[in-house]
Amino acid sequence: MPKAKTEVDYENYRIEVQPELAGISHDSQVAALVGIKKGIERHVDNAGPVTIHWDTVERCAYCKMETSIGYSPTGEPCCCDEAQQEWVQMGNTLT
C-alpha cells in the first residue's frame, strides 16, 4: 500500500567488529574481545567508547536443544526424557 511521503534521518553511527574467535571457550572469547577493545581504544583516532556484547542461546542441559524449540511457553520441556523427568521432580505434571 502506498504511504504518505516520508524521510529518513541517520543517527547512532557505529562500527561493529566481528572477531574470528570460533572454537574457543566463552571465557577465552571474552578475554580476546577485551584485548581487541583495548587495541581499538589505544590505536584508533576518533573512536568513542568501545563496548563488548554477545548473544545468548538457552539450551536444554541434557540434549542441548534450544529451549525456544524444545520447551513450551510455560516451561514444560518436550525435547527429551531427562528434562521431562526433572520437570516432574520439580512438582509439575506433564501435559
Ligand SMILES: [Zn+2]
Ligand atoms: Zn532436552
